[in-house]
Amino acid sequence: MTRVPLSTLAHGRSGDKGNHANVAVIAYTDAGYAWLREHLTAAWVAAYFAPLGASRVKRFEAVNVRGLNFVLYDALAGGASTSLRTDTQGKTFALALLRAEVDAPAELCARRA
Amino acid sequence: MRRVRVGNGCGFWGDSPDAPVRLAEAGRLDYLTLEYLAELTMSILAVQRQKDAAAGFATDFPHVLGRLTRALAEQPNLKIVTNAGGMNPHGCAAKARDVLAQAGLDGRRVGVVSGDDLMPRLDELIAAGHPLSHLDTGEPLATVRDRVVSANAYLGARPIVEALRLGADIVVTGRVADASLTVGPVAHEFGWDFGDFDRLAAATVAGHLIECGAQATGGLWINADDATHLETVGYPIAEIGDGGDFIVTKPDNTGGVVNVETLAEQLLYEVADPARYYTPDVVADFTTVQLRLAGPGVVAVTGGSGRGVTDTYKVSVAYRDGYMAAGTLVIAGPNAAAKARRSGEILLDRLRQAGLTFAHSLVETLGAGACVPGVVTAAFDPPEVVLRVAVRDPRRGAVERFTREFAPLVTSGYAGTTGYTTGRPPVREVFAYWPALVAKSAVHATAEVLP
Numbered sequence: 001m002t003r004v005p006l007s008t009l010a011h012g013r014s015g016d017k018g019n020h021a022n023v024a025v026i027a028y029t030d031a032g033y034a035w036l037r038e039h040l041t042a043a044w045v046a047a048y049f050a051p052l053g054a055s056r057v058k059r060f061e062a063v064n065v066r067g068l069n070f071v072l073y074d075a076l077a078g079g080a081s082t083s084l085r086t087d088t089q090g091k092t093f094a095l096a097l098l099r100a101e102v103d104a105p106a107e108l109c110a111r112r113a
Numbered sequence: 114m115r116r117v118r119v120g121n122g123c124g125f126w127g128d129s130p131d132a133p134v135r136l137a138e139a140g141r142l143d144y145l146t147l148e149y150l151a152e153l154t155m156s157i158l159a160v161q162r163q164k165d166a167a168a169g170f171a172t173d174f175p176h177v178l179g180r181l182t183r184a185l186a187e188q189p190n191l192k193i194v195t196n197a198g199g200m201n202p203h204g205c206a207a208k209a210r211d212v213l214a215q216a217g218l219d220g221r222r223v224g225v226v227s228g229d230d231l232m233p234r235l236d237e238l239i240a241a242g243h244p245l246s247h248l249d250t251g252e253p254l255a256t257v258r259d260r261v262v263s264a265n266a267y268l269g270a271r272p273i274v275e276a277l278r279l280g281a282d283i284v285v286t287g288r289v290a291d292a293s294l295t296v297g298p299v300a301h302e303f304g305w306d307f308g309d310f311d312r313l314a315a316a317t318v319a320g321h322l323i324e325c326g327a328q329a330t331g332g333l334w335i336n337a338d339d340a341t342h343l344e345t346v347g348y349p350i351a352e353i354g355d356g357g358d359f360i361v362t363k364p365d366n367t368g369g370v371v372n373v374e375t376l377a378e379q380l381l382y383e384v385a386d387p388a389r390y391y392t393p394d395v396v397a398d399f400t401t402v403q404l405r406l407a408g409p410g411v412v413a414v415t416g417g418s419g420r421g422v423t424d425t426y427k428v429s430v431a432y433r434d435g436y437m438a439a440g441t442l443v444i445a446g447p448n449a450a451a452k453a454r455r456s457g458e459i460l461l462d463r464l465r466q467a468g469l470t471f472a473h474s475l476v477e478t479l480g481a482g483a484c485v486p487g488v489v490t491a492a493f494d495p496p497e498v499v500l501r502v503a504v505r506d507p508r509r510g511a512v513e514r515f516t517r518e519f520a521p522l523v524t525s526g527y528a529g530t531t532g533y534t535t536g537r538p539p540v541r542e543v544f545a546y547w548p549a550l551v552a553k554s555a556v557h558a559t560a561e562v563l564p
Binding site for chain 1: 151249373374377379381383386400404431439473475477483484487489504505543
């Protein structure tokens, strides 16, 4: 096991739908995707983003692109129209999630295979 | 086998004015699409039209069209499809026709797609049993009816196909689903049936991938670096075959990159359930889509599939919801982040002493972890941060008073307070967003071609 930021295993992009944010995490390898599917649960992501005050977090799978898509409901403090935040659209959330430190098998961390 | 080349030169109102010109001149396109309408753009356009009946469309478009006349003259078959019409597609189309006439391109016919504007029919619709309930809360629109400024159904590709069938070279629409700007031309060229959900879904994937412009070609790509050459980023082109399979690429000799990573990121961008991506044309399944690098800067996309179509349109409603303003100052020196936070609190405290508390207020310290508050924070003491304070309140006067309380911190705040150069922050009206659904049978999309 080695402690690495998630960005070693995956890339991603995030955006908004009204007051909800979506955070897509895309694994670089099949093995990395298998690990992410097991460990990057909706509950884990909800706990990581807890300060944002999301009402719930739901995970969707897009195995075809090795993707996990998290929807953070009510996480944008009102959304683009009414939020007072600088990042009203959750554009930086994917980068924030990819900074998370995880304990992953060393052989998975050969980035961008 | 014939393929239709669709390039998208604009991802939002505010995108680069040079991008559509470069794309049209270098892209060997059949269709240039230009996407201007974010969710709340319509409310701003609605207010503009209230003040001036001739306004209410994306005024960037006539300017861009003026710069596209050279490409149009050189490429007689190049067509343009755009939602620049906003709240006034007829006004926008008339302006486009003038621009073409001035350039001697009178032969190019301008089509208009309308019927998305539900505002004039709102009371009639509600009375007829269409509550336009909020998609998240379930509340009926009647709750905020008196404050509504715009209500638009997201139309699909059908009226675009109809405008093209009528002979339009330039199609100007109001609110249509972004992906439908691509689906329309392709469905028209190949004569697709609107019951052919797999083909519609494939073209929807293409439209979704290119609708945000450079976001498909290296923009916002997490691994972009100097070698990505975003300074000359090319905008995306989808080259679509009759079966729905397509490639995504960009003009030769442009910066940016098209690869499996950039497209995978864009495939999931602003998506909830990737197995059910709802548009007016089809419920598309993005989980069957395969991305394969087919050459340098060329990604082959196959396998898009459809799950049928709903009998509702999504409706985007905007209503007045008070006022807001946000101001910034720079705080430098030791403990900059802590001092900036305190400065913001001092500012709000002074306003409280003046008898003002706000319905919503927020103090941010940009540079110390404000973008994802509480999740990502600075691990060190930054040499300076930007203090940003924002308030929102139903009272315009209170928000105006707030904007006058920033400058005093330059003399009565902490040492290291600077950056007061842009004057008082502007007060702007807030238009809140209300997503809803309406039966398709209640909406009458129309297509015509200007004489």
